[in-house]
Amino acid sequence: MRVGFDNEKYLKMQSAHIMERIEKFGDKLYLEFGGKLFDDFHASRVLPGFEPDSKLRMLMKLSDRAEIVIVINAADIEKNKIRGDLGITYDEDVQRLMQEFESRGLYVGSVVLTHYAGQIRAAEFKERLEKKNVKVYLHYTIEGYPSNIPLIVSDDGFGRNEYIETTRPLVVVTAPGPGSGKMATCLSQLYHDNKRGIKAGYAKYETFPIWNLPLKHPVNLAYEAATADLNDVNMIDPFHLEAYGETTVNYNRDIEIFPVLNAIFEGIYGENPYKSPTDMGVNMAGNCIIDDEACKEASYMEIIRRYYKAAGDVARGKGSENEVYKIELLMKQARITTEDRKVTVAANERAEKLGVPAAAIEFADGKIITSKTTSLLGASAALLLNALKYLGGVDHDTHLISPAAIEPIQELKTRYLGGTNPRLHTDEVLIALAISATTDPNARKALEQIPALTGCQVHTSVMLSDVDMRTFKKLGVDLTSEPILKGKSK
Template identity: 40%
Template sequence: IVYEAATADIGDINMIDPFHLQKYDISAVNYNRDIENFPILKSILERIGTNIYKSPTDMAISKTKDGILDDSVIVEAAKQEVIRRYFRYKKENLLGIIEKDVVDRTEKLMLKLGVDESYRKVVLAARDCAEQGYNQGKGYKSLFCGTAIEIDDGKKIITGKNSPLLHSESAAVINSLKHLALVPDNIHLIPEDIIQRIRKMKRNVGGSVNPSLDVSEMLIALSVSIGNNSYSGRCIEKIPLLNGCEIHTTHIPNIGDEEGIRNLKMNLTTDALSSQRIYLRT
């Protein structure tokens, strides 16, 4: 199912290998492309005087299962990967990269697995965070974004809201690092004057309509702030703990957010809201 989700944009599916069934009277699952092209390979092999394969399955007997010690871990990882693919396709469909049927195909795979969007813990947490921002009158220029990060092996979910100073992704990363480094919430890791200087440069030099800091900019500002307080250094030391963490945001991240999150090696998904303000965010 994960393979079908990963290739939903090109329509690949898993099928019973008819060649294997005919030859050995054993049902084996294989990829449709292998099955469709096996007659071509078989013809080529016969022409060169060898025919060692009787079916596509013969060509690649998988020994992966021999290395699986806990099937429940594999099943859970598969569910999470299919959901991540689903959110990716939703975003790409919204941007006009793929057709809606790819999203629908992946959603059907999720139904087979008995999961939906909410199965990914950070999804509802990010949406609730954005709603809280709206109710509290936070956000920036009537745009209310929420981001959630799952840390401590899923034991804790940390959120962040957007503001005139930081994107919601940046706020969530900072809040996560503070939690991991045991830094009190009332401690400001990055002096506001540093943030304001960056915002001023983005507005005056780059013409940015939203000069708040994305993740890439925030990480640079955090490293610069080490000289101002020891807490920043402690938080930077905890950055490796974000590797592999799940993160979800309610809006389409900009390039700086995506690159920063990718550098942190986190698994990103997004609701890809259709507000025009989001597309103009830089």
């Protein structure tokens, strides 16, 4: 697969640009970090060559000057809000983030509970952190935020919030997810620092949309598809166009809030150092694209994947049809259809021809192989075995797992565990393969190919069980499925 992004150039350019922004303000820079600090798989998919932990590695270049503040909305703690991609609550993710940062030598200075109103679970979470010697600060809801500027920029607004004690010139403000209050935390600190005579500044670091790519560039369209549930819309930054005569791209929420930010900055400093939302950003990703066509093609595939995810959520009764409609519109703008995903066509054609569920996988070299549902294996489990045979150079007709070994597992599932589907799931077939590998060289050879599945494209003609989806995710496979429910299986 073609590389379209120079990751090393990005690391050097991004860290240098942040250093320049720190120097611009003097004493301290609060850097609002949007998106994922690590495991940024969306960026790695649409910018082939971008490493999922690039932003974290960039921060590590500044580790001696940076400290991290993690922000969480107390209301999200109270309602046990779940981070969808990890399946853990936001408060659990705060602790995970702390461990991840500290294990890489980054200093986590404190945690901030925003929108705090004495919520019981939030108070308990605060107590748990403080027992671990973690500094926890409380920020409160400001009535009329963000429009009531006189109240916000006063001792009864930002002034009520606890002042976050920081010791380093770069303060990275991050959170488990959107709506946590990162920007308000930064602005509150500017207010308090200004009263203390500290010259501090604010900047925003988000990878998408990429400000110096065209509005309808596929990379930016893919970002809209990824945030279709949030109703984010990419827009030309009118403030930047007016100030500089230069066309740049931002997204609606930043553009809509900018007049308010402008008033807040003026309330704190007497003037705003930024003339546009684009000015606030420090993202250099657009300058590190080395193969635009490769990034366009990767983005087209991402939009199609997002369409299938949204359509699958609707089929399961937990998604929004408006999200599907929005992504369909983006596909029309990009002039693509699901037929442009080769692996999708291969799986659907096989299923239609045989009249049973089928699956297909595309490898990095462009090779596509397929599978079908049998009495022993589901299509996705069979696909994994076929794929590992191909990667390991094992003949297709070779049995990696003896049918005699599969039958007892089926009996266990149906006779003893009360299941109705005797076919092996992907996790079960991998366990069976691992057992076979202890005595069979071909099975061992196939098992050793598992890392090569990362980045492969897979499509199934029906939706998979949660177990199968989780297995493919752990394998690093980009999975899509037709939004067709096949009878529930245990």
